[in-house]
Amino acid sequence: MPAPTTATTVPARRRRKKPPAIGFVSLGCAKALVDSERILTRLKAEGYAIAPSYEGADLVVVNTCGFLLSARAESLEAIGEALAENGKVVVTGCLGAEPERILAEHPQVLAVTGPHQTDAVLEAIHAHLPPPHAPFLELVPPHGLKLTPRHYAYLKISEGCRNRCSFCIIPKLRGDLVSRPLAEVLAEAESLVAAGVREILVISQDTSAYGLDRRFEPTSWRGRALETRFLDLCRELGRLGVWVRLHYVYPYPHVDQVVPLMAEGKILPYLDIPFQHASPRILKAMRRPAATERTLERIRTWREICPELAIRSTFIVGFPGETEGDFEELLAFLEEARLDRVGCFVFEPVEGAAATNFPDPVPEELAEERRARLMALQEKISAERLAAKVGRIEPVLVDGLDEEGRTVARSRFDAPEVDGRVLIESAAPIPPGTLLEVRITGSDAHDLVAIPMDDPP
Ligand code: SF4
Numbered sequence: 001m002p003a004p005t006t007a008t009t010v011p012a013r014r015r016r017k018k019p020p021a022i023g024f025v026s027l028g029c030a031k032a033l034v035d036s037e038r039i040l041t042r043l044k045a046e047g048y049a050i051a052p053s054y055e056g057a058d059l060v061v062v063n064t065c066g067f068l069l070s071a072r073a074e075s076l077e078a079i080g081e082a083l084a085e086n087g088k089v090v091v092t093g094c095l096g097a098e099p100e101r102i103l104a105e106h107p108q109v110l111a112v113t114g115p116h117q118t119d120a121v122l123e124a125i126h127a128h129l130p131p132p133h134a135p136f137l138e139l140v141p142p143h144g145l146k147l148t149p150r151h152y153a154y155l156k157i158s159e160g161c162r163n164r165c166s167f168c169i170i171p172k173l174r175g176d177l178v179s180r181p182l183a184e185v186l187a188e189a190e191s192l193v194a195a196g197v198r199e200i201l202v203i204s205q206d207t208s209a210y211g212l213d214r215r216f217e218p219t220s221w222r223g224r225a226l227e228t229r230f231l232d233l234c235r236e237l238g239r240l241g242v243w244v245r246l247h248y249v250y251p252y253p254h255v256d257q258v259v260p261l262m263a264e265g266k267i268l269p270y271l272d273i274p275f276q277h278a279s280p281r282i283l284k285a286m287r288r289p290a291a292t293e294r295t296l297e298r299i300r301t302w303r304e305i306c307p308e309l310a311i312r313s314t315f316i317v318g319f320p321g322e323t324e325g326d327f328e329e330l331l332a333f334l335e336e337a338r339l340d341r342v343g344c345f346v347f348e349p350v351e352g353a354a355a356t357n358f359p360d361p362v363p364e365e366l367a368e369e370r371r372a373r374l375m376a377l378q379e380k381i382s383a384e385r386l387a388a389k390v391g392r393i394e395p396v397l398v399d400g401l402d403e404e405g406r407t408v409a410r411s412r413f414d415a416p417e418v419d420g421r422v423l424i425e426s427a428a429p430i431p432p433g434t435l436l437e438v439r440i441t442g443s444d445a446h447d448l449v450a451i452p453m454d455d456p457p
Pocket of ligand 1: 161162163164165168169170171205206
């Protein structure tokens with residue numbers, strides 16, 4: 001389940017003859033962010049300018065999120081703000097799959113398109129703000145425009161989802177799994193590396209399902225015969241010489257095959273697996289993929305192959321019918337699994353999701369209390385796991401400076417935005433994108449403290 005990102009606007013570039021300017025508000029998960037990057041890339045290629053503010057824009061695009069009730073409310077609010085500040089608004093993204101809902105609240109919007117409909121968004125913009133005559137194609141880098149810092153980038157390998165989890169409406173909003181051709185994904189990854197990206201974050205709704213819809217179609221890349229499947233994708237990305245991090249992986253048996261690549265240092269020893277629960281009864285009601293797999297056994301095997309593997313996961317508490325016994329089972333799983341990073345959500349009855357109508361809803365107060373208990377336990381586990389890293393020498397990638405001017409980096413075990421940080425005590429600030437070795441000197445429940453190996457003692 002994706003974590004929400006923040007609203008974003010992109011700096012403008014002024015030219016002698018002023019081109020039409022587009023303002024952009026991007027809400028939602030990393031997958032929505034990639035959609036925004038694609039739209040911005042096409043706009044830039046057609047010669048539009050990107051405006052940093054509502055006033056400087058001739059039209060505003062709002063890329064919405066429709067995952068949780070709170071995200072929907074935020075999206076509707078963002079549309080209202082863009083209308084009030086600018087007046088010419090095109091809406092796209094997950095909430096766009098329900099145009100009637102948007103038009104009921106904001107009938108003035110110019111057009112509404114659904115998620116990953118780049119062509120439809122461009123058509124709507126053309127209709128209301130025609131492109132200039134001479135596109136500045138040479139101004140667009142081959143890897144497109146990115147909203148992430150220069151040293152890391154998200155690589156979206158597929159759209160949609162073939163699962164039907166009962167609490168989720170993503171398949172309704174984004175459709176069934178459609179994997180991108182392997183050669184196309186690898187070409188994009190190469191181009192990102194050529195542009196200076198040092199960490200690739202592989203994303204989708206279900207990364208381990210990559211290629212299933214293409215029936216593992218045979219293909220070739222750089223003279224090598226490959227199949228369109230998860231293992232071949234990981235193996236090829238592992239040849240690029242940059243950090244490769246896997247998000248939204250499910251504990252299917254074939255995931256076992258990529259763990260040796262982690263042990264060999266080809267891809268990062270990191271798995272982001274949204275387990276969501278541990279009680280078989282609740283997992284069944286959630287209609288989770290791989291719910292019947294013996295997850296703890298699988299985790300043990302992975303750690304035998306790659307002892308330093310870090311596992312991140314998310315859980316939902318307060319799912320309809322969740323008893324104290326089910327919740328205790330989840331806590332026992334956490335004690336046993338000793339995961340590195342954990343996020344926990346309280347169940348939200350999203351309109352259109354099957355689970356919204358399930359009997360025995362859990363009172364909100366009780367669900368919140370369970371969330372707090374789960375997070376308290378995880379904080380203890382996380383603190384212990386981080387303390388075990390003190391004294392180790394680790395490579396880290398610098399992200400920037402914190403409010404106090406300290407250099408902030410991440411280890412191989414931490415993804416940007418969602419995991420912890422490594423705070424570096426160095427004589428001088430270290431530029432973002434630098435990869436260096438540090439000695440871990442301290443820890444708390446979330447972060448590590450370190451000194452660079454090449455700083456004078
Ligand atoms: S795997 Fe389940 S939760 Fe994730 S997008 Fe697919 S249906 Fe939704």
